């Protein structure tokens with residue numbers, strides 16, 4: 001039987017607001033001493049009341065628009081009640097019935113492993129809602145520690161439709177989603193710091209059927225690799241069951257054990273009734289006006305997919321375009337150089353190949369890259385012919401080592417390209433005298449023989465002669 005894989009994702013992304021969702025505590029808990037960025041509100045002390053952080057709503061609306069969602073004019077918060085030691089209030093403030101936004105879609109592309117070609121895909125977004133994060137538990141031998149610094153951090157939960165058809169598609173979509181949120185400036189989405197986490201649902205069905213079968217939900221996937229591996233693992237298990245005629249009868253929740261590369265049964269899935277959702281009584285419903293959404297839309301940068309199309313139309317490869325989208329340091333320098341010299345290939349060679357290469361070979365990182373102005377100065381010097389391409393590479397390396405500007409290095413090293421006719425002609429005279437055989441061959445019609453003469457000029461000028469101009473002058477001199 002030919003089976004089709006059906007995958008949907010729930011993505012939690014921490015928002016990068018300065019303060020937490022309902023209180024003034026520092027939202028950046030990374031590296032802070034445990035339980036130091038907390039207050040009575042995020043600790044759920046009796047008598048404390050939550051106040052919605054406007055920046056959370058603004059950033060969530062911004063993300064919703066970037067994901068092509070409709071921002072609902074009315075939405076409200078609900079209490080999701082459950083007991084767990086990392087949840088000091090005993091309930092999470094989430095949006096259950098009326099989410100902030102819905103009906104979006106994300107375009108992504110996935111590389112076909114057989115052809116190596118990039119295939120476009122679309123995944124619809126069912127909803128985006130906002131809720132607060134819980135604290136963190138650290139299990140030790142015989143006891144558990146609680147750190148509530150993260151309690152109250154604003155989260156976006158983004159739920160997709162079951163539109164993804166393979167583990168590879170799921171991770172390609174998740175990577176594009178991450179790019180969109182970073183680009184919209186709403187989440188740092190740092191996977192290493194757990195700022196973006198996935199729950200994935202997977203089921204199979206006979207190809208051609210429309211019906212969905214009970215799914216397996218995989219919890220707590222913290223990297224694209226884990227997401228892809230866990231889905232492949234469950235897909236194999238499900239295929240085996242189906243082929244034995246034992247398709248799953250109920251929904252199951254499993255957890256992914258990264259080290260062992262397998263899943264373990266967590267619990268039977270809770271239903272909404274288990275959480276006893278009810279409208280949050282301490283927070284009034286949200287009304288989001290059209291003008292608020294319009295203001296957010298006007299401030300939104302281009303989508304990564306639009307940026308990518310723009311770079312590809314300049315002649316860059318998809319991989320080069322993705323490097324620019326993912327690394328602001330590279331993008332800023334490429335954009336500035338391209339604007340100044342209108343030579344995309346030269347700009348990408350300098351910014352994407354030479355600069356990272358020299359940084360790495362000198363034990364530096366992208367953070368040590370020469371300033372945008374310095375890089376533009378270098379590119380202009382090459383573009384205008386002040387220095388040739390090879391001298392340009394030397395200058396760039398020296399810029400990285402000495403942190404001096406391109407013009408300072410060119411001046412100090414006397415690297416300016418020689419294109420003054422009198423000087424070039426003096427070199428040419430010497431070169432012609434030194435290459436009688438080549439000149440004779442040239443006169444017999446072997447144009448290529450001139451290469452040796454140009455080579456001598458380059459040697460005499462210590463590589464600084466403008467080779468194209470030397471060629472032109474030589475032809476003029478020898479033919480007339």
Ligand SMILES: [Zn+2]
Nearest residue numbers: 023025039042
């Ligand atoms: Zn607080």
